[in-house]
Amino acid sequence: MTHASAEMSAYYAARAPYYDAVYLKPERRDDIAFLASHLPSRLKARAVLEVACGTGFWTQHIAPATRSMTATDGTAEPLQFARLRPGTSEVTFLLADAYTLPAQLGTFDGAFAGLWLSHVPISAREVFLVSLHSRLAPGARVILIDNNLAQLRDFPISESDAEGNTYQLRPLRDGSVQKVLKNFPSKAELDTLLTPHARRIEHHDLDNFWLCEYELGGP
Numbered sequence: 001m002t003h004a005s006a007e008m009s010a011y012y013a014a015r016a017p018y019y020d021a022v023y024l025k026p027e028r029r030d031d032i033a034f035l036a037s038h039l040p041s042r043l044k045a046r047a048v049l050e051v052a053c054g055t056g057f058w059t060q061h062i063a064p065a066t067r068s069m070t071a072t073d074g075t076a077e078p079l080q081f082a083r084l085r086p087g088t089s090e091v092t093f094l095l096a097d098a099y100t101l102p103a104q105l106g107t108f109d110g111a112f113a114g115l116w117l118s119h120v121p122i123s124a125r126e127v128f129l130v131s132l133h134s135r136l137a138p139g140a141r142v143i144l145i146d147n148n149l150a151q152l153r154d155f156p157i158s159e160s161d162a163e164g165n166t167y168q169l170r171p172l173r174d175g176s177v178q179k180v181l182k183n184f185p186s187k188a189e190l191d192t193l194l195t196p197h198a199r200r201i202e203h204h205d206l207d208n209f210w211l212c213e214y215e216l217g218g219p
């Protein structure tokens with residue numbers, strides 16, 4: 001069973017042509033420069049699976065350092081832009097639902113998901129992790145990055161639900177407004193979620209993003 005949301009996919013399909021505007025915000029410049037060198041250095045020479053790669057902004061930075069890279073997303077439209085990124089000619093781009101990553105993808109010793117966990121409902125986090133980990137070898141290095149609370153300056157929380165998920169109202173350029181699930185897990189929440197699966201959990205705080213890295217535990 002999948003927790004994929006048709007509304008979320010429709011939102012990212014509509015945003016795909018101008019999604020990269022989020023990476024032009026001046027206040028994010030330093031963080032992006034750090035991540036553009038840190039992420040490839042931590043995933044160097046690994047076979048890397050990227051989940052929810054979107055338009056491939058991080059893929060283009062990570063791929064040249066890897067042994068091989070498969071970048072997946074649950075929505076077709078952003079993948080069309082990702083395939084045009086420089087430095088990704090060796091990357092395999094595939095449509096795949098993060099909650100049900102198929103065995104045909106293969107087995108990887110590295111994984112990356114950028115700005116994805118924040119869109120996973122709290123009750124589906126474990127499902128996503130089990131899906132991701134099913135594609136990874138023991139000892140694989142996993143890196144998750146996401147927006148920290150600074151993002152609320154752009155999009156305040158408009159409502160929350162009974163399980164504690166928070167939502168934002170996001171305007172699209174066609175004038176419509178989409179309600180989007182966007183969570184901001186704390187380090188303690190991440191530790192509680194990851195500890196049963198992971199060794200050596202590390203957190204890094206940037207001005208606009210958090211980064212969490214861990215090593216997948218053995219069977």
Ligand SMILES: C[S@@+](CC[C@H](N)C(=O)[O-])C[C@H]1O[C@@H](n2cnc3c(N)ncnc32)[C@H](O)[C@@H]1O
Nearest residue numbers: 004012052053054073074075078097098114115
């Ligand atoms: C905030 S974007 C992140 C894109 C990219 N990782 C980045 O950091 O720029 C979230 C992405 O999740 C994708 N997505 C939504 N539902 C998904 C699902 N069930 N499985 C995989 N990807 C999904 C969307 O299509 C979108 O590209």
